[in-house]
Amino acid sequence: MLSITGLPAFNDNYIWMLADSESQTCYVVDPGDAQVVERACQEQQLTLAGILVTHHHADHIGGVNALTKDRSIPMFGPAHDNISVLTHPLSDGDTVNVFGGTFQVLDTPGHTKGHICYFGQPENIGPVLFCGDTLFAGGCGRLFEGTPAQMLSSLTRLSQLPEETRVYCAHEYTLSNLKFAHAVEPNNTEIAERIQQVQQLRRLGLPTVPSTIALEQKTNPFLRTALPAVQQAASRFSGRPVNSNEDSFAIIRQWKDNF
Numbered sequence: 001m002l003s004i005t006g007l008p009a010f011n012d013n014y015i016w017m018l019a020d021s022e023s024q025t026c027y028v029v030d031p032g033d034a035q036v037v038e039r040a041c042q043e044q045q046l047t048l049a050g051i052l053v054t055h056h057h058a059d060h061i062g063g064v065n066a067l068t069k070d071r072s073i074p075m076f077g078p079a080h081d082n083i084s085v086l087t088h089p090l091s092d093g094d095t096v097n098v099f100g101g102t103f104q105v106l107d108t109p110g111h112t113k114g115h116i117c118y119f120g121q122p123e124n125i126g127p128v129l130f131c132g133d134t135l136f137a138g139g140c141g142r143l144f145e146g147t148p149a150q151m152l153s154s155l156t157r158l159s160q161l162p163e164e165t166r167v168y169c170a171h172e173y174t175l176s177n178l179k180f181a182h183a184v185e186p187n188n189t190e191i192a193e194r195i196q197q198v199q200q201l202r203r204l205g206l207p208t209v210p211s212t213i214a215l216e217q218k219t220n221p222f223l224r225t226a227l228p229a230v231q232q233a234a235s236r237f238s239g240r241p242v243n244s245n246e247d248s249f250a251i252i253r254q255w256k257d258n259f
Contacts, residue, residue, distance in 0.1 A: 002099060002122050004168065006207055007040050009033040012172040013059055014209065016130060017046075018122065020099045025049040027098055029118070029130045030170050034063030052096065052103075053077035053086075054132025055115040060170065061085075081114025090116060098122070108134040108158065110151025111141035119161060127165040129213075131158065136169045137211040138177030138194070140222040142257065148250035152225070159223045163214035174198050174208035177220075180259045184221040184233045184252065191219045225249040 001022065007015040009032050017040060019026040027050040031037045041048055050073060053061050061077075064085055068075060076096050079089035090096070092107035096118065103120035111133045118130040133141035134151075135158050143151055178195045185191055194215070198208045216223050224230045225248040234251040235242045242248045 002125055004122075004125065004128065004210075005040070006168075006209070007036050008172075008207075009036045010059055014168070014170055014172065014207070015063075016168050016170075018098060019044065019046055023049075023099075027052060028067075029168070030054055030060035030132060031063040031067060032059040032061065034066035037063060037067060048073055050098070051075045051077075052098075052118055052130065053083065054117060054130065054134075054170070055112045056081045056083050057112070057133070060132065078114040078116040081112055081116075092116075103130075106157065108154035110134060110143055110146035110154045113145045115141075115146075115154075117158065119165070125166075127162050128168060128210075129158065129161060129165050130168050132170050134158065135167060135216065135220075135222075136171060136177055137167065137174040137209050137216070138181050138220050139173060139256065140220075140253075143253060148253060149246050151253070152246055152249045155222055159213060159217060161213050163212065163217070165213045166210040167212060167216060168210045172207060172209070174211075175202060180256050181219060181221045183259070184255075185224070185229055187229070188219070194219050221252055222249065225252055 003019050005017045009015050015031050016029040017026050026046045028037050029052045074087050076088040077083050077086045079091050090105045094105040096103045101122045103118040106117045108115050108117045121127045134154055175198050181191045201208050226245045231242045231248045234248045237255050238251045
């Protein structure tokens with residue numbers, strides 16, 4: 001039986017652990033903190049079998065050296081994102097075998113130039129996406145290295161995955177993202193309803209992720225930049241006409257950066 005567990009790290013990160021109860025082994029995604037992973041493995045009596053990373057930022061790879069020291073553990077990650085310790089550099093279209101299932105590698109530049117995501121359908125779980133800092137619940141990552149056109153293309157690609165795909169992003173940013181989404185689309189009742197649900201989860205100390213592709217399509221402004229309501233909001237914010245979907249995205253992203 002496979003399971004996915006979120007391991008909270010730092011202020012708002014999630015390290016995702018994909019565990020197999022039969023073999024008592026696990027893979028982790030974006031282990032920024034080695035101690036968090038080691039503690040979870042000890043508590044659940046699991047042996048670390050592999051590491052997947054989405055991009056090179058320290059809060060995603062900071063625990064790698066400690067986790068691989070004196071151990072032969074495969075480390076998968078983006079070939080074009082300057083991570084020297086990878087044993088398996090990956091590019092778009094490559095696959096990773098995890099517990100007999102296949103994860104497809106998707107190039108998703110924008111947050112960083114080499115950012116990748118992992119899409120798979122593990123046995124007994126269904127379609128899942130480990131998307132790092134590309135797609136967030138209610139938002140998307142900042143453009144530290146890529147362009148608006150790259151990020152828009154990456155998000156469009158992810159939005160075309162099956163609607164039931166569970167979205168495992170790497171940060172607990174949902175409430176602040178949705179407050180911005182509400183500013184963009186104040187008449188979107190599904191955003192208002194989602195804010196209430198998320199506030200209740202946070203009051204209980206519970207995570208607000210994973211999300212789903214279907215929910216993001218309805219409530220995430222960065223997947224909705226082609227819609228008239230979002231483009232009108234972008235135009236009001238910028239004080240000029242919106243010329244294209246890419247222009248709409250760039251304005252909304254700039255707005256969010258300063259929200």
